[in-house]
Amino acid sequence: MNNLKYQITRHSVQRDRILELLRSTDRHPTADWLYDKLKSDFPRLSLGTIYRNLAILHEQGLIRKISFGSAFDRFEARVDHHYHLVCEECGRIMDLAIPFDEELNKKANASAGTFQVRHHRLEFYGLCENCRSQKDK
């Protein structure tokens, strides 16, 4: 049983360069930035290749992915600060009852140098009850 989407066996210069680039910077680049940087070396490079290789590298645990932006925003009417539980299986989101920790901002600020921390966002990921019992079957 193997759920990997990409089963790479071959070597790819492009993939090497993407990983190398990521390892050489602390900018947490977007796919597009990588594309721009590598375009001069591979004039016929395509964004599809970037994305495919990022997915492969990610699958291999060689890189991490941080999602931002707004593909699939969720909304809620509760406007006080609180944290969420997110089910990785079904996408369900629940509010979590632990108190909001303002102290976290101070702790972060203490290590953030000249960066000025104003707030934070914390989410917990795992399995909701439903999906857990599904998996037990």
Add this chain to the structure above:
Amino acid sequence: MNNLKYQITRHSVQRDRILELLRSTDRHPTADWLYDKLKSDFPRLSLGTIYRNLAILHEQGLIRKISFGSAFDRFEARVDHHYHLVCEECGRIMDLAIPFDEELNKKANASAGTFQVRHHRLEFYGLCENCRSQKDK
């Protein structure tokens, strides 16, 4: 000086219903879910209206928005667990030096009921040095 994009003055039944719906549920809906729910009451409703009103409600502080998904993913070669600083002005992302807190998962689990917490994601938002000095001018 007013930077608000939406300056609402008028009343809208659709907006009322969106807020009412959000207040009546704990599902943290997507725009599409709201659209589906309201479609029967407003047969000619459009998703554009949903999005516009969500933006207005958000601007008024009546609702919160949680972004997930992948519009603008960022990648990094550092694969150990760590936290990030995100500049709200320029979008720059930096690694934060505070230790990764595995205890957080346990704390969350203790309040999560039947939800099984496996990991978490924590980001700090604020202003980087550059953008801070820009603002002082």
Add this chain to the structure above:
DNA sequence: GTCCGTGCAAAAGCTTTGCAGCCTT
């Protein structure tokens, strides 16, 4: 010679926006 990886282009998926007409004030 296989068949994986690439480039290219089209498609997909969510969100935004232009526009004309309607509705609130």
Add this chain to the structure above:
DNA sequence: AAGGCTGCAAAGCTTTTGCACGGAC
């Protein structure tokens, strides 16, 4: 009457995917 709000449709953006070709092994 003024102009914000709506529905509709098109556009915008990032990411994904189908396909044929070229390259790795």
